[in-house]
Each structure stands twice: as structure tokens, then as C-alpha cells.
Amino acid sequence: MEQVNKKQNSLIIALSIIIPIAVALLFKVRIPGVERLGFLPPIYATTNAVTAILLVLAVIQIKKGNRVLHEKLIKASMLLSVLFLLLYVAYHATADATKFGDVNYDGLVSEAEKLALGSTAYLYYFLLLTHIVLSIVVIPFVLFTYARASNQDFERHKKLAKITFPLWLYVAVTGVVVYIMISPYYPV
Numbered sequence: 001m002e003q004v005n006k007k008q009n010s011l012i013i014a015l016s017i018i019i020p021i022a023v024a025l026l027f028k029v030r031i032p033g034v035e036r037l038g039f040l041p042p043i044y045a046t047t048n049a050v051t052a053i054l055l056v057l058a059v060i061q062i063k064k065g066n067r068v069l070h071e072k073l074i075k076a077s078m079l080l081s082v083l084f085l086l087l088y089v090a091y092h093a094t095a096d097a098t099k100f101g102d103v104n105y106d107g108l109v110s111e112a113e114k115l116a117l118g119s120t121a122y123l124y125y126f127l128l129l130t131h132i133v134l135s136i137v138v139i140p141f142v143l144f145t146y147a148r149a150s151n152q153d154f155e156r157h158k159k160l161a162k163i164t165f166p167l168w169l170y171v172a173v174t175g176v177v178v179y180i181m182i183s184p185y186y187p188v
Contacts, residue, residue, distance in 0.1 A: 034093075099185060100181070127174050
């Protein structure tokens with residue numbers, strides 16, 4: 001069991017480093033000849049919303065003692081998170097970043113556009129920044145929490161899940177909120 005844990009821990013640490021670096025590098029990739037996949041943002045925002053719902057349902061089920069349904073809901077949440085990441089990268093491989101407040105879609109936020117935003121911009125950027133940072137932080141938490149459950153180490157799983165759940169839920173919910181806030185500025 002100790003050997004399995006060491007291998008799992010090494011794999012989790014590696015994935016926790018590789019995934020954010022790969023996503024950051026893929027942001028620089030543009031797929032030539034492929035039009036902007038503008039239909040993807042509402043889809044990947046929906047995956048975040050469904051993930052949030054499934055996470056809450058998973059907690060409800062484990063509190064009711066339904067371990068089997070809890071596990072299925074967590075696995076579905078993990079799959080949706082992976083799907084989100086793939087769709088997100090695919091969209092950004094075909095489109096430049098959308099500027100919050102860019103009403104005329106020229107890729108710049110003018111002084112007049114900034115004034116029109118007011119303090120909403122501070123809220124948007126706070127949510128965006130915390131969403132991005134915590135989406136990186138949550139990766140090892142999710143993987144270690146899942147590994148502990150799969151190794152039948154439920155005491156340590158439960159302790160870590162108390163941290164993982166609110167982090168993961170925050171990332172899922174803020175993903176939806178950030179999408180809603182920036183969606184008016186996506187190019188038409």
C-alpha cells in the first residue's frame with residue numbers, strides 16, 4: 001500500500017504541475033485555418049454550473065450515507081472538469097482573449113468604456129483572478145482527495161474533502177459568474 005501511495009503521490013504532484021503549465025502554453029497556440037469556436041463559452045460555462053450542482057448533490061449523498069451515489073457524482077464532476085478544460089483550451093486556441101468592457105469589440109477598452117464599467121470591473125477582475133488561482137490550487141486537492149477515497153483511507157479523505165469541496169465549488173461557481181459577466185463582450 002505504501003508503494004502505491006508513493007506512486008499516486010508522485011503522479012498527482014506531476015499532474016498538478018503539468019496541467020497548469022500545459023494550459024498556459026496552449027494559450028499561445030493558435031490553430032491555423034480554424035474559425036473562432038464562439039459556441040464553446042456557454043457550453044463550458046454550463047459544465048461549470050453542472051459541476052457545482054453535482055458537487056452539492058455529492059455532499060448531500062455522503063451525509064445521507066449513500067457512498068455509491070456520492071462516488072458517481074464526484075466522478076461525474078471530475079469528468080466535467082476535464083471536459084471544461086478541454087473546451088476552454090479549444091476555444092482559446094481559436095480566439096484572442098475577450099476584453100471585459102470592450103463594447104465596440106475593437107480589442108481595447110477605451111477610457112469611456114472603463115468609465116461605463118465603474119466598479120464592476122473590480123468585481124470582475126477579483127472573481128477572475130481568484131477563479132484562475134484557485135483552479136490551479138484545487139487540482140492537487142481534488143486528486144489527493146479522490147486518491148484517499150480510492151485507497152479506502154476515508155478518515156484522511158474526509159479531512160481533505162472539507163477543504164477540497166469549498167475550493168472546487170468556488171471555482172465552479174465563479175466560472176459561471178465570470179462567463180455571465182464577460183459574455184456581453186464576446187465578439188459577435
